Amino acid sequence: MLLTLLNHQWKSRYRSSVFQKSLALNIIMGLLILYFGGIFLILGFTLHKVLAELFPGQSPVAVFNGALLFYFLIDLFLRFLMQELPVLSVQPYLHLPVRKAKLIHFVLLKSVPSMFNFICLLVFVPFMVTAVIPFYNPGAATAWLISLMGLTCFNNFLLIYFKRQLSTKPVLTLLFGIIVAGLVGLDYFGVFSLVAVSKAVFGTILQQPWLVVVPMLLLAAAYLLNYYYLKAHTYPEELTVRQNIQVEGKGIVFLSRFGELGKLVELELKLIWRHKRSKSLVTMSVIFLLYGFLFYRGERYMEGFVGLIFVGIMMTGMSMFSYGQFIPSWQSGHFDAILTRRISPYQFYAAKFWIFVPVATLAYLVTLPYGFFGYKIILINTAAFLFNIGVNVFILFFFSVYNTSRLDLSKSSAFNWQGVGASVYIMMLPVMILPILIYLPFGLLDVPYMGVAAIGLIGLIGFSFQRQLLQWTANRFVQHKYKLASGFRHD
Structure with missing residues (x-):
């Protein structure tokens, strides 16, 4: 079923009139991704030396760990601006003998092979090889890398959920944004240090590799949150009702x-x-x-x-x-x-x-x-x-x-x-x-x-x-x- 859905998605994209029109733009974007990917790869292999020069007397790994929470907050911000929701035209499949769960899993997993999820590996993996493994055993370094990727995918599914909620529950999304901005503000005004928290969290994972289960549990929770939300909103009757509501609309009394x-x-x-x-x-x-x-x-x-x-x-x-x-x-x-x-x-x-x-x-x-x-x-x-x-x-x-x-x-x-x-x-x-x-x-x-x-x-x-x-x-x-x-x- 996964291969069938992938085949349908490819045909839908290839046969679209937009495909040929955006081909040149896609080629340009591909070249830009290769260019910046090369820059990130070079940065990953040289970052430990740069950090050692900028922060003499401090461990490059500790400095890097201290910046990770800021990285994940910036990652959330960029995803909110640029990452689009994974979509699938569900209605043509709902009357077929295809389990709804498979459709939902396909939609969610479709978001994983994204530039936002994998470009960070160009920095994380070289830094792990050049800076983390020489001071920690390979097992601890691998657990550390898995934790970073788990939190990256957690960001992916968390942002997808809140973007879907933006149209139906904007207050919830606003509350999420206030919390993120509040964390940055508290750090800025010196109430507590995100750098210290970040160093403690990711340094502990290097000392206790079994704690890798915590990011994995967060990832699973974000995935299930999306799964049950989509499962509750993919009934044909609800899709029809939503469509009618969008067409009819309601007037704004004040403006009348x-x-x-x-x-x-x-x-x-x-x-x-x-x-x-x-x-x-x-x-x-x-x-x-x-x-x-x-x-x-x-x-x-x-x-x-x-x-x-x-x-x-x-x-x-x-x-x-x-x-x-x-x-x-x-x-x-x-x-x-x-x-x-x-x-x-x-x-x-x-x-x-x-x-x-x-x-x-x-x-x-x-x-x-x-x-x-x-x-x-x-x-x-x-x-x-x-x-x-x-x-x-x-x-x-x-x-x-x-x-x-x-x-x-x-x-x-x-x-x-x-x-x-x-x-x-x-x-x-x-x-x-x-x-x-x-x-x-x-x-x-x-x-x-x-x-x-x-x-x-x-x-x-x-x-x-x-x-x-x-x-x-x-x-x-x-x-x-x-x-x-x-x-x-x-x-």
Whole structure:
């Protein structure tokens, strides 16, 4: 049965029209994997020497063990961004004499041969040979390596479970994210040391190899968690009900108060929530709010203004930039239908504007606690927020008429270059450089806070003239709508 399912999956992929179109991209990705795989392999054989030079007087194995918990947390983060769920079209098999358990096991095991699960071996195995075995017996080193691979696969199945729960129980996934972020935060503020915990855990496995059963039990628990979840959600009746619910949907009562504009906002929110690429962009934008922990730590960095303005623009506007760079390509699949409806271009862009403003406001509020690192972070982020909703949003709209590439919303954003054209890169230049150019004259005159105030004031003026700017955007859309429609009709 396993061979039969593998054969069906191969035929489905090979016969797909997408296979030939993505062949060149797959070749490029394969070459990149070989390139980075070679780098990781070299790193694995030389890492013990690098650690000995960077941490003189400490055992390279102990230093490596101390970084492993951070590695697994980063691994979870990268998987959340880029790893896609293993899928199988189950319905065609459910009426056949095929045990449901076999189908579920196939779906779960299909995720094991993944780049995320095996690329780490290019570092772990050489490091074990060069650093671990010379100081510990081969049995203990093998148990240590099995533990690392067990935790890697544990991450794999744990992330799959929470990604599946994201659509049905978002609160549970949010709680999981808060726990992970909380661990990092507690380490950052010195409540306890993840490095010390990591050294103790993996050092104990080297001293007591029988403890390898603990990672194996965690792996088994994560696998069973996925198994029983899928087993409870693969009935034909439930699949049909879920499909009907997605098609019918429910209106958002609050938005209905705003008439046609509210309906357009509601449709836009449904588009974001129901498709892979838009949801993944939103997820990346939320995670990006932790970006400040990387930049607000250095005292030298905190003394300047240009870098903080750049970070403030990005943190308060990343959600707006990541989604807005593909306007109006999000509607490329039904763009002709939009042109035939009585929807004015002004309403079309106003709906997007009133999605961006609350989202940017929420991002700004979330960044306010960074003010504990320095009061000027609050001032700069406030100015950056005003500039984003008063100027940068209209820069996005200005360049939107050049986005003539069609988007496939069912695909994730990871390694997906569809719709990414020259206009996207050109658009980001004024978005990032313009506020810095506004600040520079004041910085050169040694009145930096006046420069920050100027950025915020210009943003506030732009927001005050939103109606006129939206009308100007709508007029440009009318001039380019047929060019957009022609571009969206071609894959």
